[in-house]
Amino acid sequence: MNIFYKTLVTFLALAGLALAGDFVVIVNPANTASSISSAELKRIYTGKMTQFGGQKAVPINLGDADPLYAEFVSSITKMSPADYKQFWVDAQIKGEGTAPMMQRNSAAAKMIVATIPGAIAYVDASVVDATVKKLNMK
Amino acid sequence: MNNIKWITKASLSLMALAAFASAQEAIPFKVYGFADMNVQYNKSASSFNTQFLGPDTMSISLGHANIYFDFNPNTHIKALLEVGFSSTKSSLAYNIGSDTNLFVDSKGSPISDMQVISAATAMKMAQLADSILGKGATAAQLEAAAPGTTASVETNVSKVVAAAHAAQVANAQNARRFQNISIQRAYFDLVLNDGNNLRMGQFITPAGIWNVDHGSPVVLTIRQPMETSIVPIFPESQLGLMYFGRQYLGDHDLNYNVYVTTGRTGPSAASIGHGYDNSIDKPSDLAYGGHVGLKLDMLKGISIGASAMTGTMREKYQNQQASLDIISMLLDTVGEAKVQNVVYNDYFNIKDREFIYGGDAKIEVGKLTLQGECNYRRIDNEKDNQSGTTNMLGYYGLLAYKLPLGTDYALTPYAMYENVGWKSSNGGAGSITDDGINGFYTVAAGLNFSIFTNFHFKLEYDRLQLLLNSKSSASFPSSIKEKDLVSNIISSQFSVAF
Numbered sequence: 001m002n003i004f005y006k007t008l009v010t011f012l013a014l015a016g017l018a019l020a021g022d023f024v025v026i027v028n029p030a031n032t033a034s035s036i037s038s039a040e041l042k043r044i045y046t047g048k049m050t051q052f053g054g055q056k057a058v059p060i061n062l063g064d065a066d067p068l069y070a071e072f073v074s075s076i077t078k079m080s081p082a083d084y085k086q087f088w089v090d091a092q093i094k095g096e097g098t099a100p101m102m103q104r105n106s107a108a109a110k111m112i113v114a115t116i117p118g119a120i121a122y123v124d125a126s127v128v129d130a131t132v133k134k135l136n137m138k
Numbered sequence: 139m140n141n142i143k144w145i146t147k148a149s150l151s152l153m154a155l156a157a158f159a160s161a162q163e164a165i166p167f168k169v170y171g172f173a174d175m176n177v178q179y180n181k182s183a184s185s186f187n188t189q190f191l192g193p194d195t196m197s198i199s200l201g202h203a204n205i206y207f208d209f210n211p212n213t214h215i216k217a218l219l220e221v222g223f224s225s226t227k228s229s230l231a232y233n234i235g236s237d238t239n240l241f242v243d244s245k246g247s248p249i250s251d252m253q254v255i256s257a258a259t260a261m262k263m264a265q266l267a268d269s270i271l272g273k274g275a276t277a278a279q280l281e282a283a284a285p286g287t288t289a290s291v292e293t294n295v296s297k298v299v300a301a302a303h304a305a306q307v308a309n310a311q312n313a314r315r316f317q318n319i320s321i322q323r324a325y326f327d328l329v330l331n332d333g334n335n336l337r338m339g340q341f342i343t344p345a346g347i348w349n350v351d352h353g354s355p356v357v358l359t360i361r362q363p364m365e366t367s368i369v370p371i372f373p374e375s376q377l378g379l380m381y382f383g384r385q386y387l388g389d390h391d392l393n394y395n396v397y398v399t400t401g402r403t404g405p406s407a408a409s410i411g412h413g414y415d416n417s418i419d420k421p422s423d424l425a426y427g428g429h430v431g432l433k434l435d436m437l438k439g440i441s442i443g444a445s446a447m448t449g450t451m452r453e454k455y456q457n458q459q460a461s462l463d464i465i466s467m468l469l470d471t472v473g474e475a476k477v478q479n480v481v482y483n484d485y486f487n488i489k490d491r492e493f494i495y496g497g498d499a500k501i502e503v504g505k506l507t508l509q510g511e512c513n514y515r516r517i518d519n520e521k522d523n524q525s526g527t528t529n530m531l532g533y534y535g536l537l538a539y540k541l542p543l544g545t546d547y548a549l550t551p552y553a554m555y556e557n558v559g560w561k562s563s564n565g566g567a568g569s570i571t572d573d574g575i576n577g578f579y580t581v582a583a584g585l586n587f588s589i590f591t592n593f594h595f596k597l598e599y600d601r602l603q604l605l606l607n608s609k610s611s612a613s614f615p616s617s618i619k620e621k622d623l624v625s626n627i628i629s630s631q632f633s634v635a636f
Contacts, residue, residue, distance in 0.1 A: 039389045039435065048384060048391065049332055056213045078438065082545055085591040089635045093172055093353035095218050095323065095342070098208070 023068045023122040026110065026132040030117040031055050037138040041076045044120060046087065047097040055118035059100040060109050062122070068106065072122045166212075171205040174354040174633035182625040201631070202354060204322065217326035223319055251299050259292045266291070322352075323375060333383040337397075341380060344395050344429045345372035345445035346498040346511045354633040358538055358586050360598040361629065363511070363556045364578070365532035371513040371558075372447060372494055373402040376425065377416065389435035394428070401425035401449035402492070414488065417454045425449025427494075438502035445496040445513075450520075451568065453488040489521045490567045505542075510535040517568035526565040528572075532558035538586075548588040556580045559605065575623075576607035592635045600627040 025036055033053030043049035044057045051057055062069040064081055073084045088099035103109040106123035113119040114131035128134050179196045202224050209217040263277035266287065271279055281288050325339030343349055348366040351357055352374070365371045378399025385392045400416035401424070418424060427447030434440040496513035512533040519526040534556035541549045559577030560570055584598030604623035 039386070043386070043391075049386075050329070051331055080542065082542060082548065082591065086588065089591055090351070090356045092170055092206075093356045093635060094350060095206070095220065098168060098170070 022125060023072055024125045024128060025120065025122050025135045025137070026113050026128060027053060027120045027135060028055070028113055028115075028117045029131075029133050031120075031133060033135060034133075035136040035138050038076055040138075041122075042078070045073075045077055045100060047091060052118070052120065057120060058116050058118040060112055060119055060121040061100045061102045062106065062109060063102055063104045066105055068122060068124060166210050168208040168210075169205065170208070170636060171203070172353050172355045172633060172635045173203040174201045174631050175199070176201045176360070176629060176631045178627060178629040180625060180627050183622045204353065209326075214329050215326065216329060219324045220322040221319065222322045255292060255295050255299055258295045259288065262291045262295065263288055331383075333385055335382050337380040337382060338378075340375055340377045341397075342375050343372050343427070343447070344380070344382070344397075345427070345447065345494075346429075346443065346496050346513065347441075347500060347509060348511065349374065353635075354631065355592070355594055355635040358536070358550065358552055359554060359582060359584060360596050360631045361580075361582060361600050361627070363532070363534040363554070364580065365511075365513055365534065365556065365558050369530075369532075369558060371515045371530060371532050372445065372496060373449075375403065376401065377403065378425070391433040392430070393433070394430045396428035397426070399425045399427075399449070402451050414451045415453050417452050423450050423452065431498075438504060439500070440502070441498075441500045443498045445494075445498070447492075447494045449492055451488055451490040451492060451517075452486060454484060454486055486521055488569070489519070490517050491520050492517045492568065505540045507538045507540070508536070509538075517566075517570065519565070519567035524565070526562065526567040526571075528560055528562040528566040528568050528570045530558065530560040530570070532556070546590050550586040550588070552582075552584055552586065554580075554582040556582075572607045573610045574607060575604050576610070577605040579603050579605070594631075594633045596629075596631045596633075598627075598629045598631075600629070601625070602627065 025041065027033065031053035032055075036052075040049060040052065044052060045059050045061070049057060062072070064070070070081050073079060073081050077084055077087075079087060085099075092098055101112070103112060103121070106127045109121040109123050110127045110129075110132055113121050113123075175198070177196070177198050202222060204220055204222045207219040207221075260277065263280060267275040267277050267280040271283065277288070321340060323339070323341050325337050325341045328336040328338075330336075342352065346366070348357070348363055349370075349372055352362075352366075354360075361367075366374075376397070376399035378397055380395055380397035382395035383393070385394075400418055402414050403416060425447060426449070427445070429443060429445040431441060431443035434442075492515060494513065494515045496511060498509075498511040500507070500509045502508075510533065513531070515530040517528045517530075534554060536552060536554040538550050538552035541551075543549055557577070557579040560572055561576060562571040562573075565571065566573075580600055580602050582598055582600045584596060587595045589595065602625040603620070606618075606620045606623065
């Protein structure tokens with residue numbers, strides 16, 4: 001009984017983590033792209049790629065309190081959240097651009113994407129609706 | 139009813155948020171920057187090293203305060219102005235008091251102080267003999283009639299020469315102490331796409347790694363490699379036109395740029411108050427260069443690059459000359475002689491051509507960073523009837539290991555070694571000869587403590603060893619040995635990016 005209980009708790013915890021780490025990438029419907037690769041996402045979120053899907057790329061980050069932020073940054077940019085912040089401080093001093101706009105949560109990020117033609121964001125799948133377009137990962 | 143109110147309120151809030159964000163995105167003008175404060179203590183084994191490092195004292199200074207004005211009105215235009223305020227002393231290897239260009243002849247060639255004093259004394263004596271003893275009398279006759287007159291005149295002329303030097307040195311020292319506002323870069327970009335962009339204005343020379351990473355919050359160490367600071371092998375910034383872009387090769391990035399500019403700017407290393415004026419008389423006076431870099435998506439990151447550049451270094455003067463040359467003018471300052479038949483001559487104080495090649499690499503494996511650059515520079519003297527050449531080679535290696543301390547702090551110990559050497563022939567070029575000193579090496583070790591990303595505190599020890607050229611005729615006193623040419627420096631720096 002004890003083993004069963006521990007297994008169940010572990011399973012639920014892992015399932016919860018997996019859910020917390022699930023993000024989808026969305027763009028404004030004006031964007032012509034239907035999919036995006038991890039390399040392209042990394043370039044957009046590090047300011048290297050400035051245009052995507054026929055639009056000026058406007059990346060949007062979630063606030064660092066949102067669990068998706070750490071998940072996205074570490075899995076896509078291969079940096080820790082602290083290193084990613086440092087990366088943008090450095091890029092600014094080098095004259096290579098300024099850090100992406102930041103939104104508190106997925107719902108706010110989705111609203112921005114629906115408003116700005118070139119906007120792109122990673123959000124919780126539950127907030128996606130017809131006002132934005134979900135991209136498939138290549 | 140309450141639910142409807144709440145939903146309406148929430149929707150309005152989100153719409154307001156979206157409108158704000160949209161407006162934020164539309165803001166075309168941003169201001170940001172960085173500042174740093176330094177505490178440094180030097181201890182040199184001899185006074186010679188103080189030319190590089192300043193006196194053997196503890197100094198506290200606001201090193202830099204750089205403000206960026208970033209204007210991005212639309213997708214295709216970007217402008218950036220970086221203004222630097224600095225209270226640090228110039229770190230150029232000025233040799234105060236030995237500016238050979240204080241006196242020049244009608245061809246613009248330097249005349250030594252002794253030549254000027256000797257000629258002016260002879261002329262003054264001839265004038266005095268003429269006026270005191272009568273027309274046709276000689277200086278020797280005057281000296282015989284009034285013993286000590288020659289010595290007295292020579293003393294007075296020497297004072298005039300010394301005063302001229304003193305004024306010059308004072309100006310130079312003021313320039314060192316109060317050099318304050320400078321435009322680090324001022325350009326605007328025409329952005330077509332990721333692969334094709336055009337930059338116009340003054341930009342940081344895109345050579346290697348450290349020449350671009352010049353702000354204290356970006357730089358891991360306190361003291362940059364001297365080949366990118368005190369004796370810059372590639373020029374720090376240039377004025378001109380640059381084409382640049384990036385291509386994507388699968389997961390890897392290829393970035394490139396080529397530029398045409400007016401060449402190296404800033405003061406020359408040799409003399410006070412002089413520098414490269416970038417006068418361009420013909421197309422061959424322009425500078426050309428470029429950099430190609432490959433960033434591989436391997437390990438945590440691998441970057442390799444190559445840079446090349448060729449250009450001219452020029453300083454053109456319009457020199458005022460009188461029929462009696464500088465001697466007449468000297469005498470005029472003591473109220474005796476008159477300047478006659480003044481003419482103006484153009485001449486080149488500096489006219490060199492340089493060829494520079496460099497390679498750079500950076501490897502990041504986990505928390506470990508290994509970085510290095512190697513740069514070679516050849517300078518040819520192109521002044522009339524001169525053929526001097528100087529070859530310079532510099533390289534450094536940096537090793538760092540980042541230790542994260544929670545999410546907001548990190549401690550990075552680092553060590554760096556740098557070696558720069560030069561060799562000259564036929565008098566050298568670029569105001570660089572290997573007579574006496576022909577290089578140096580530095581060893582640095584330090585700690586970089588990062589606080590909330592934007593703040594950094596650094597503590598560093600440096601040892602600088604100047605290298606004696608044992609094969610040169612050595613303008614040095616023979617008593618100076620290599621062990622006398624050592625400096626030990628302890629520095630700390632606090633920097634903030636805002």
